[in-house]
Amino acid sequence: MSVIPTIKDVAREAGVSYATVSRALNDHPEVSDETKKRIIKIALEMGYQPNAIAQGLVKKETKTVGLIIPDITNPFFPEVARGIEDAAVEAGYTIFLCNTNWDAQREERYFDVLIQKQVDGLIIGPSSEEVSHLGRVLDSGIKTVFISRAINHANSTSIIIDNILGAQQAVEYLIQRGHRKIAFIGGQEDISASRERLQGYTQALNNNGLALDESLIKTGSFKRDSGYFIMNQLLKSDDCNRPTAVFAANDLLALGVIQAVKENGLSIPEDIAVVGFDDIEFASLPEIQLTTVSQPKYDMGRLAFSTLMELIRGGGYSSGRKILLDPVLVVRQTS
Amino acid sequence: MSVIPTIKDVAREAGVSYATVSRALNDHPEVSDETKKRIIKIALEMGYQPNAIAQGLVKKETKTVGLIIPDITNPFFPEVARGIEDAAVEAGYTIFLCNTNWDAQREERYFDVLIQKQVDGLIIGPSSEEVSHLGRVLDSGIKTVFISRAINHANSTSIIIDNILGAQQAVEYLIQRGHRKIAFIGGQEDISASRERLQGYTQALNNNGLALDESLIKTGSFKRDSGYFIMNQLLKSDDCNRPTAVFAANDLLALGVIQAVKENGLSIPEDIAVVGFDDIEFASLPEIQLTTVSQPKYDMGRLAFSTLMELIRGGGYSSGRKILLDPVLVVRQTS
DNA sequence: ACTCTTGCCGTAAACGTTTACGAATGTATT
DNA sequence: AATACATTCGTAAACGTTTACGGCAAGAGT
Structure with missing residues (x-):
């Protein structure tokens, strides 16, 4: 319960003013090396820790960024988060973890909270495409980069995989x-990632002269049970229209699809081929061997943080950049 | 780039002192309902957001807690984190995500950072059992609860699964x-979870009159490639001493084990049975069907946060409590 | 008509820092 | 010796809140 010493305690101990202590600890030139060393030694001995809250108040900078993601439970996001976090510690930043459970309202509440906590920047993953509240945030001038979420707003920067191209590659394969x-099983319809992957799907069909069959296009949410549920429905419908292949908008959906297929006594890939998106770690398990479109998740996280740093340090406008990353189709054994 | 209004801006607009604004917004009784409404309306119109940094400085409370975990990429932790996060938002708290990558030094540096950021409390998962720096944190009086990590310190509260019992159940099964x-494949030796699971393993052998075979006990780290590596080594050694079953200290290790077994042309569970620990979501996949010891991860997260709240609100000492949760053996098809 | 409450609000101090400004001392320049 | 300048440090203001204290007006009690 020992109370943490403040800068004044250190000053008293050292017999100088607390301004001098501040300057010494921040290595300002206008304090002699001698006293500097003495003060630093005393501060160490006393276990002094600068109060970052007070620092933040005067410096108007908290060395803190908010990370808003929809589902930390989806293995895609922890990988990205780890990249962000690694880059953050290197830059001396700490991150607020904000999980929205795909709830746009909760996302909106988090905006307010994070603004109140004076974060220096924001990294936001998709929760929905309902951007009315997003506009408010962007207008507020807080530096923001979006990951895997395209936002139509002048000063917003997005880092996204080329969803259209990735989906197209998968379907053309x-x-x-x-x-x-070929069936398409998507996530929430109001998520751009899901829509763009659908777009790539239709584009691939078009390019190859195949007709669009609306009955083969289903959407739910980016979760395993959703894929399971939808695929079961698809299989229950008339047999003659059964797809021979499924492109799922992410790996979790694909896992649900696979489960449904197997439970219906069909085999993969002989009866039905399955391709996913994301390439989460478990897609490469020998038992799964899911063919999928790979995203550079960890690097995407690092990139997200470093571009956020550019925005913060640059001070200028976020000039509506949109950084497209290349998808890579990883062919395994479900196709 | 519109600058956020402060409480003084609101006061000027409303024609009152800023103290009155503060009182109105915090619903103090000593301001008339009339002006209260008027001020709240104006604050809303101006888009006023209280500066939580300034509030934290005067109230000495930041509504912020730090979450220190070793590996957000291990599916066990996101589940726990989600439980913590859900409980946190309900209580109006925000959490700092601190990933240590199993690095004790990085954990230690995070302590300092979080103390500087004046967090109200700490939730810490295991990174190592090197507790010298932990003692420093606990002595500092900051409220802390440990998850799946037993710490021998007077005022520390831990929420852990009964590792000994869980392992014992698995091995006796x-x-x-x-x-x-029966081989034991563990994680880092300096993690209590790994040690206790080994303890349950030996206990089960003892209870059933089986001799301990040191050559069947291997440890590495709690990762899949570690399990893969170790199992390959076990299989390479003389055939006559090959185990017929493996108890892995967590599911990731078990997945690596399974991969190694299959690649060596052996089948599961016929040639070698495998049991894991944690029951991460992927253990239940039809392709995996891993027999494992289940932990109530999400609830553990919620419980961790609520007991932290008790510590914070109670104000008293953390009285060295140790909350043991019950493990449940989930029998699937790898055994 | 006087005091006593009561209700409402403003003044100012405090939280722990950083930093502009000024003061004091010492050294160099003329 | 007088001036100028550099070095080193202290004083005080500022960041945006909360809150103890005091003041003032209006109503109640005598």
Whole structure:
């Protein structure tokens, strides 16, 4: 319960004014090396820790950024988060973890909280495309970069995988393998990632002269049970229209799809081929071997943080940049 | 770039002193309902957001807690984190995410940072058992609860699964199934969770009159590639001493083990049975069906936060409590 | 009509820092 | 010896809140 000493305690101990202590600890030139060393030694001995709250108040900078993501439980995000976090510690920043559970309202409340906590910047993943509240944040001038979420706003920077291209590659690969009836199982419809992957899907069909079959396009949420549920429905419908391949908008959905397929006595990839998106770690397990579109998750996290730093340090406008990362189709054994 | 209004701006607009604004917004009784409403309305219109940094400085409370965990990439921790986070938002708290990558030094540096940021409390998962720096933190009086990490310190509260019991159940189950040569593959030796699970393992052997075979006890780190590596080594050694079952100290290790077993042309569970620990979501996948000891991860997170709240609100000492949660053996198809 | 409450609000201090400004001393320049 | 300048440090203001204290007006009690 020993109370932490303040800068004044250190000053008293050293017999100088607390301004001098501050200057000594921050290595200002206008204090002699001698007293500087003496003060630093005393501060160490006393276990002095600068109060970052007080520092933040006067410096108007908290060395803190908020990370708003929809679902820390989806293995995609921890990988990204780790990249962000690693870059953050190197830069001396700490991050607030804000999990929205895909709830736009909770996301909005988090904005207010983070603004109140005076974060220096924001990294936001998708929760929905309802951007009315996002506009408010961007207008407030707080530096923000979006990950895997495209926002149509002048000064917003986004780091996203080329969803259209990735989906297109995946579906065209399936077409090359001879598939003609390819289903699309998406996540929440109001998430741009889901919409763009659908767009890549339709584009691939178009490019190869295949007709769009609306009954083969289903959306739910980016979770495993959603994929399981949807695929079961697809399989229950008339047999003649059963797809021979499924492109799932993320790996969790794909895992649900696989489970449904197997439980219906069908085999993968013989009866139905499955391709996912994200390439989470478990996609590479020998038992899974999911063919999927890979994203550089960890590097995406690092990149997100470093561009945020540019915004913060640059001070200028966020000039609406949109950084596109390249997807890579990883062919394994479910296709 | 519109600058956020302060309480003084609101006061000027409302024609009152800023003290009155503060009182109105905090619903103090000594301001008339009339002006209260008027001020609140004006504050809303101006988009006023209280500066939590300034509030924290005077109230000596930041509504912020630090979460220090070793590996956000291990699916065990996101589940716990989600529980913590959900409980935190309900209580109006925000959490700092601190990932140590199992690095004790990084953990130690995070202590200082979080103390400087004046967190109201700390939730700490295991990084190592090197507790010299932990003692410093506990002595500082900051309210702390440990998850899945037992600390021998007077005023520390821990929430842990009964590792000994869980491991014992798992191994005795294997013994009942007729196994006599059961290997133990652990995580870092300086993690109490790993040590206690080893303890449960030996206890189960003892209880059933089985001799300990040191050559069947291996440790590495709590990661999949570690399990893969160790299991390969075990299989490379002389065939006559090959185990017929493996108890892995967590599910990630077990997944690595399974991969190694299969790659060596052996089948599970016929040639070698495998049991894990944690019951991460992927253990229940139809392709995996891992027999494992289940932990109530989400609830553990909620519990961790609520007991932290008790410590903070109670103000008293953390009275060295140790809350033991019950493990549940989930039998699937790898045993 | 006087004091006593009561209700409402403003003044100012405090939280722990950083930093502009000024003061004091010593050294160099003329 | 007088001036100028550099070095080193202290004083005080500022950051945006909360809150103890005091003041003032209005109503109640005598």
